[in-house]
Amino acid sequence: TPQVDPQQQFEKLATAIGEIYKHNASQLSFEELYRIGYGLVLSKNGALAYDGVRSVLESHLGDLVHNSIVSHAEAARATPSPSNNEALLSSVRILWSEHVTAMLVIKDILMYVDRVYVKNAHLPSVYEMGMSAFRDQVLLTAERRLITGVAKAVLGQISNERCGIEINRGVLRGVVDMLIELQDTEQLRPLYETIFEPQFLFETRAFYHEMASARLTDHGAAAYTRAAQDDIDAEMGRVRAFLAPSTGTALRNVVLDELVAKHADEVLSIPEAGLEQLLDQRSVDALGVLFGLYSPLPAALTILQSGVFERIQAQGEKFAAALAPMSPESSQALGPAAKTAMALRWVQEVLALYDVYDEFLHKSFRGSNDMRKTINDSFIQLINANNRAAELLSLFIDDNLKNGLKRKSEQEVDHLLERSVLMFRFLQNKDAFEHYYKVHLAKRLLHGRSLSDDAEQSMVSKLKLECGSQFTLKLEGMFKDMQVSADLARGFKNMGALDELGFDMNVSVLTPTFWPALALPMSKDTGNSADGVSLPSPQLSSAVDVFTRYYLTQHSARRLSWQYSMGNADIKVQFGDRTHELNVSTYQMLILMLFADDEEDVSLTTGEIQHRTRIPGGVLVRQLQSLACAKYKILTKTPMSRDVNLNDKFSFNSGFRSPQYRIRIPVVAAKAVVESEKDNAESMASIGRERQYLVEAAIVRIMKTRKQLMHEQLVNEVIHQLSAQFLPTSTMIKDIIGRLIDREYLQRSPDNPRLYNYLA
Amino acid sequence: MVTLQSSDKRDFQVSMEVAKQSVLIKNLIDDLGETEEAIPLPNVTSKVLQKVIEYCEHHKHDPPVIKDEYDDLPKRSDDISPWDEQYMKVDQEMLFEILLASNYMDIKPLLDLGCKTVANMIRGKSAEEIRKMFNIVDDFTPEEKEQIKRENEWAEAN
Numbered sequence: 001t002p003q004v005d006p007q008q009q010f011e012k013l014a015t016a017i018g019e020i021y022k023h024n025a026s027q028l029s030f031e032e033l034y035r036i037g038y039g040l041v042l043s044k045n046g047a048l049a050y051d052g053v054r055s056v057l058e059s060h061l062g063d064l065v066h067n068s069i070v071s072h073a074e075a076a077r078a079t080p081s082p083s084n085n086e087a088l089l090s091s092v093r094i095l096w097s098e099h100v101t102a103m104l105v106i107k108d109i110l111m112y113v114d115r116v117y118v119k120n121a122h123l124p125s126v127y128e129m130g131m132s133a134f135r136d137q138v139l140l141t142a143e144r145r146l147i148t149g150v151a152k153a154v155l156g157q158i159s160n161e162r163c164g165i166e167i168n169r170g171v172l173r174g175v176v177d178m179l180i181e182l183q184d185t186e187q188l189r190p191l192y193e194t195i196f197e198p199q200f201l202f203e204t205r206a207f208y209h210e211m212a213s214a215r216l217t218d219h220g221a222a223a224y225t226r227a228a229q230d231d232i233d234a235e236m237g238r239v240r241a242f243l244a245p246s247t248g249t250a251l252r253n254v255v256l257d258e259l260v261a262k263h264a265d266e267v268l269s270i271p272e273a274g275l276e277q278l279l280d281q282r283s284v285d286a287l288g289v290l291f292g293l294y295s296p297l298p299a300a301l302t303i304l305q306s307g308v309f310e311r312i313q314a315q316g317e318k319f320a321a322a323l324a325p326m327s328p329e330s331s332q333a334l335g336p337a338a339k340t341a342m343a344l345r346w347v348q349e350v351l352a353l354y355d356v357y358d359e360f361l362h363k364s365f366r367g368s369n370d371m372r373k374t375i376n377d378s379f380i381q382l383i384n385a386n387n388r389a390a391e392l393l394s395l396f397i398d399d400n401l402k403n404g405l406k407r408k409s410e411q412e413v414d415h416l417l418e419r420s421v422l423m424f425r426f427l428q429n430k431d432a433f434e435h436y437y438k439v440h441l442a443k444r445l446l447h448g449r450s451l452s453d454d455a456e457q458s459m460v461s462k463l464k465l466e467c468g469s470q471f472t473l474k475l476e477g478m479f480k481d482m483q484v485s486a487d488l489a490r491g492f493k494n495m496g497a498l499d500e501l502g503f504d505m506n507v508s509v510l511t512p513t514f515w516p517a518l519a520l521p522m523s524k525d526t527g528n529s530a531d532g533v534s535l536p537s538p539q540l541s542s543a544v545d546v547f548t549r550y551y552l553t554q555h556s557a558r559r560l561s562w563q564y565s566m567g568n569a570d571i572k573v574q575f576g577d578r579t580h581e582l583n584v585s586t587y588q589m590l591i592l593m594l595f596a597d598d599e600e601d602v603s604l605t606t607g608e609i610q611h612r613t614r615i616p617g618g619v620l621v622r623q624l625q626s627l628a629c630a631k632y633k634i635l636t637k638t639p640m641s642r643d644v645n646l647n648d649k650f651s652f653n654s655g656f657r658s659p660q661y662r663i664r665i666p667v668v669a670a671k672a673v674v675e676s677e678k679d680n681a682e683s684m685a686s687i688g689r690e691r692q693y694l695v696e697a698a699i700v701r702i703m704k705t706r707k708q709l710m711h712e713q714l715v716n717e718v719i720h721q722l723s724a725q726f727l728p729t730s731t732m733i734k735d736i737i738g739r740l741i742d743r744e745y746l747q748r749s750p751d752n753p754r755l756y757n758y759l760a
Numbered sequence: 761m762v763t764l765q766s767s768d769k770r771d772f773q774v775s776m777e778v779a780k781q782s783v784l785i786k787n788l789i790d791d792l793g794e795t796e797e798a799i800p801l802p803n804v805t806s807k808v809l810q811k812v813i814e815y816c817e818h819h820k821h822d823p824p825v826i827k828d829e830y831d832d833l834p835k836r837s838d839d840i841s842p843w844d845e846q847y848m849k850v851d852q853e854m855l856f857e858i859l860l861a862s863n864y865m866d867i868k869p870l871l872d873l874g875c876k877t878v879a880n881m882i883r884g885k886s887a888e889e890i891r892k893m894f895n896i897v898d899d900f901t902p903e904e905k906e907q908i909k910r911e912n913e914w915a916e917a918n
Contacts, residue, residue: 030788031800038803038864108787111866 006045009036013049014056016109020102021060030109038112046117053110054129061137064095065146069138073149082160085153086168092150093174095138103130135182135191150175151196155203158238162207173242180244192244200247201254204235208258216266220273222286228259229289260293264300268307275307282356287364295368305374312357312375316382319349323386326674336673340395343674346386347396351419354379380426390432391675391683393423397459398440405451413455421462430467431694431725432687437463438474438516445482446508446566467724477514485509488551497546505543509551509560533564533614536593564590565619573634575656582634583664587615587623592634595652603651606644624650626667632658634665695728695736700745703758711737711754762789763798764813766806771798778816783866803864808857815847815870822869837876837883848877852894 013036016028040049072088107114107127114126124132139147154175157167179192187194208231215224232255239248260267268275278287294300323346326339357375365371383389397420404413427433444450457479464472485508492498498505535541548560567586572579584592590613595602604612610620621644628637634656638649675683698718703709709717715733722728737756740746749755762779764772780786788799801809840848848855855874862870882890891898900908 025792029800030792031784034784034788035803035864105791108791111783111787112864115866 004039006040006043006048009040010045010048010052012036013109014052017053017056017102017106018060020105021064021098025105033109034112037110041112041117046113046121049110049113050117050121050123050126050129053106053126054133057130057133058137061095061099061134065138068095069146073146076153076156077149080152080156082157082165082167085156085160086171088149088153089157089171089175090168092138092146093171093178096134096178097174099130099134103127106130131182132185135185139182139191140185147191147195150179151199154196155200158200159203159207161238162234169241176242176244197244197247197250201250204251205254205258208255212259212263216263216270219270221267221270221275221278221290222273222283224267224270225286225290225293228255228293231255231259232293256293256297261297261300264294264297264303268303275304276311279308279311279360282359284360284363287360288366291365291368291371295366295370301370305370308357308371309374309378312353312378312382315353316350316378316385319346319353320386322346336676339674343388343392344396344399347392347420347423350379350383351416351423354419354422376426379423380428383423383426384428388674388680389423390427390429391436391680393420393427394433394436394440395674396420397437398444401455401459402444402449402451405455414458417455417459417462421459421466424463425466429687429726430471431690432683434471434474434725435516435683435687435690438478441475441478442516442566445478447568471724474514477511481510481514482508488554491554492547492550495550497550498543501539501543503539503543505547507547510563533587533590534612536590536612537596575654578657580656580658580660581662583662584627585623585665585667587613587619588627588665588667590615591623591627595635601651603649605646606648606650607646609650620644622667626665630665632656632663632665691726691728691732692736694722694725695733696740698722699733699736699740703746703756707758708749709756711756714756764809765798765800766804766809767802768806770806770809772806772809772813774813774816775820777820778813781816781819781867781869783868785865801865804861805857808854808861811850811854811858812861812865812867812870815873816867818843818847819869825869837879840873840876844873848873 013033016033019025019028037049040046069088069091072084072091076084076088104127107125107130110126117123118125123129139150154172157172161167176192176196179196180190182191183189184191184194211231215227219227232252235251235255236248239245239251243251275290277283278290291304294304323342326342357379361367361372361375386392397417400413400416400420404416408416424430424433441456444456450456460472460475460479463475488509489506492507493504535544544562551560552558564586568583569586569589570581570583571589571592572581573592582592591609594604594609594612606620606624609615609624610617613620615623624635624637624644625642627633628635628650629640629642633653635650636653637644638651695718698721699714702714702717702721706717714737715730718733719728737746741748744759746756747759749757761773762776762785764774764779764785766772776789780789785799789795804812850858855877859871859874859878862868862874881893885893890896
C-alpha cells in the first residue's frame, strides 16, 4: 500500500469538522472520513487523530463563542434586563444545540477510533471529549467564566417570572439541559448540580422568606395559604417546564419551609382571620388548602391539630354554659319540661357540631387519621366533661324515637340515631347510659310511645355492635316481654272472657330482671297488687282475677304481681250532657271512679281518696294535681291552690267543657324528662353500687385466673376489663381490694406488700 | 435498498436489513440520510464483499446482541454453527480478507466468527507450526526465545 502521510490525512479530517460546524456536512463523504480514522488507527496514529480533533474542536468553539456570545454576555452583565438575559441564554443554547448535532456526526465518523484506540488507551470517548471541550472552551475559560453569567441569567429569568414578567421558557429548558449534560471537571457531577442548583435554592429561599413577611402584614389565613399553594404549584410547574426533575423535592421543601413551617402558628392565629374563623365559618375549601400545606410538615400538623382540638373545646364550653340554668346552684327555677328541652338542645348541638367537623374531616382533611383522632379525642373530652351526658343522650334518643318521625324524615332520624351511637362510643359512663336507656325504653314500651319498632330494634342492634350482647341482654328481654304480652293478649281476647264486663283490658307481663326498678317490690301473693292499691270497682277486680287465672294456665309455676303505677286507661266520662273520652293513667282512673256514683256533688278529701285507693302519698299528689290543677280541670279542688294537703276537697267538675272529644290528661311522672337533682342523686347512687359490684367481680375474676399479681398490674387489668362500661378510679379499686382482703378473697404477699395472692 | 460498491467498482444491491448489520453502513445512512448513490467501499474487493454479503443475508434475522453483556461473556471458540463452519471453509487469504472487511465495516458477529476460526487453527500447535501455517518470519533472538520459554513454563507443564 502506498505510504500516506498521516498528517495530511488528518488535515482532511480537520477541514471536514470545520465544514460540519458550518452546516456543510452534506458535501462530505462519510465513508472517506471514516476510512481516514480507520487508517490512522491502523497505522498507530490514533493519538494524532484523537488529540488533533480535540484541538480543532477547541479552536472552533473558541471562535464561535467570541463571535456570537461574548457581546451578549457583556450586555447582560451590565444590564440584567429580561431581554438581555434572554439574548445571552438564547445564543448559548443555539451554540450548544449545534455542537451536540455536530458531535453526533463526528462521533460516528470516528467510530473506529472509539472502538479501538480510545478503548485501549482508556480515554473518554470522542463524544465525551467533545462535551468537555464545550464545557472548557465555552463555559469555564478562565478569562470569561461564562458559566457565571449564564447561571446568573437563568436565575434572573426565574426571578423575573416570579414577579409576573413573562419569559421564554423554551430557552431556559435548553440551557438547563446543557447544564445537566455537562459534568464538572473535578467532581464528575453535572454542572447543574454543582453550580446552578445550590444557588437556585438559596435565592428561592431568600425570595420566599421576604414574601412570607410581606404577606403576613395584610393577609388572612385563607388568603395566605391560597397564595402559598399557588406558589408551590407555580414552582412545580417550573420544574416540569425547564428544571431537572430531581430538583422538585428540594424546591418544594424550601418553599414549604419558608412559607409554612416557619409561620405555622402565626398563620393560624391571625386575628379575625385565623383558624378559628375558618372553622366557625365552615370554609371547607380554605381549610383543605391549609391542610394540604400543613400535613407534610409534622410540627405544623401538630399545631393545626392543637388548634382544631381547642376550637372544639371552646364550642363545647359554650354549649355547657347554656346548660348553667339547669345546675342546682342556678337561681333560675325551671320546670322539668324546660330543662328537658335544654338538655335535648345540648345533645343536638354537640351532634350538629360533630357533623360539621366530620365534614371537615372528609372534605378538608382528606380523611386523615391524625385529624380524625384529634377530632374524636376532643369530642370525647367535651362530652365527658358534662357529667350528665349519659342521661341526656338517652333522653335525646328517647325523644327521637317518640317524636322524631313526626317532624323529620326517616333518613334524618336514622342519621341522628347513627350519630347517637357515635356519641355513645365516646361516652365514658356507658353503664350510666344503660341505666337511663332502660328507664326510658320501659316508659316508651309500656305507654306505646315508640313511633317505629324498626327504629327501636335498629338502635339496640347498633348498641350491641358497640358493646357486645351482654350490654343489650336486658333491653332485648324487654322487647321480648312486650311481644309475649301481645301474644297473650290475643289469646285472652279470643277467649272472650271480658265480653260481659263491657271493657277491654290490655296486660303487659314483665320479667323483673329485665326491667328497671320502676316498679315496686313483688308482693307475696299472686293476684294482689304490689303497691297495696285497692281497686274500687268489682268489675276491675274481676278482670284482674280472670286474667290472672288465664295466665296461670299457661305458666303454672309463676307468680304475677300487679303494678298499677305504669298503666293507662281510656274512659268515657259524662259532663252534663256532653261525653268525653279521657286518656288517663290507671291511678287517675281509680281516683275518678270514686266519683262515678250517680250522686252529684260527691266531695272527698285527699285523705279519704288515699284511704280508699291506697295510692302512695307522693304519687297521689301528682295524680290529683294533674286532674285538678293542670290544663284540664276534671276535678274541682278546694282550695284552688296548687299544693295538695290532706284536708283539701275534691269534687267532680261536671261543668268541664272542651272542644275536643278525646283528651289526654298527662301526668308529669309518665313523661321522660331530665331528672330532678334528687332523682339524679338516687340514680347515681344506684349506678355507684352497681359499679362497686362490677369492680369486685372483675378483681376476683382476674385474681382467680392469674393467682398472683402486682398492684399496678391488677389495677390496669381491671380498668381494661371494664373499659366498655366505665372508667374506675384507682382509689376506688384500691378500696375494693382492701375490702376483698378483709373478706379473705385475697391476701397481701408476706414478702412484698404490693403483691397479691388469690385465696381459693 | 442500498447499493454498495466494491473497490473494483462492482455494485451490489442489498436490502436495508442486510446492509445495516454493518454499523459503519448503518451510521452512514442514519447520519446522512438514505442515498440513491452507491456507498463506496475502496477497502473491500468484490470477491470479499460478496462473501460478506452472503453472511449478512444468512444472518439477517438474527436477534440483536446486547453489546455490554457480550463483552463480559467468557470467550469460547467451540460454538460455531454448522452453516458458519461451512461458510468459513475458505483459503487463508480469503479468511484474513473477511477479518479485515468485517473489522472495517464493523460487523461484530462476522469478526468474532473469523477470530474463532483462526483461534481453532492455532490451538494445540507449536510455535514453529504456527509460523509455517501463517508464513510468519521468526525474528526472535536466541536470548529472547529463552526468556519467553521461561515465562511460559507454567503453560508448557500442561
